Amino acid sequence: MIVHRIQKPKYGNDISGKGSTLAGGRWHPPGSLPVLYTASNRSLAILEVLVHLPAPLIVLPKLILLDVFVPDKKVLQIDEGDLPASWKLRGYHKTVQEWGMEWLRSRRSLAISVPSVISTDFTVLINPLHADFSHVHVYRELRGFIIDDRLI
Numbered sequence: 001m002i003v004h005r006i007q008k009p010k011y012g013n014d015i016s017g018k019g020s021t022l023a024g025g026r027w028h029p030p031g032s033l034p035v036l037y038t039a040s041n042r043s044l045a046i047l048e049v050l051v052h053l054p055a056p057l058i059v060l061p062k063l064i065l066l067d068v069f070v071p072d073k074k075v076l077q078i079d080e081g082d083l084p085a086s087w088k089l090r091g092y093h094k095t096v097q098e099w100g101m102e103w104l105r106s107r108r109s110l111a112i113s114v115p116s117v118i119s120t121d122f123t124v125l126i127n128p129l130h131a132d133f134s135h136v137h138v139y140r141e142l143r144g145f146i147i148d149d150r151l152i
Contacts, residue, residue, distance in 0.1 A: 003038035003124045004045040005066045013138045017128040027100030036126040044121040060147045067140040074110035088117045
């Protein structure tokens, strides 16, 4: 499976999840275990960047688009009914972050595919501490990726 991630050039093609330990996200609190947030398609990756940019934004930053390989058999599909009730509410919620932390700590799968909050696609979370993480790699890198400014 190829998943997608867009990030700032200063991070290069780093997929260690180290940056996630500095800032919290929907599925984990700040200062916790690393997790790599990716998208099931490039369009969702673009939407994820847009919803996290500060407003008002005058110029979109140059970015790097990474296509990341994850072995299909190592991705666990999570049904919406198995998620905490608050998973799709705006903002970050403790019950959702605790659910994500339980998955990360358990290491029961290399990655999980969860419904996206902002589209009908899927967010794929990858656990860099999983024993099979060595099978995850950057398949393709597009430097100087620019999001069309008509989207803002």
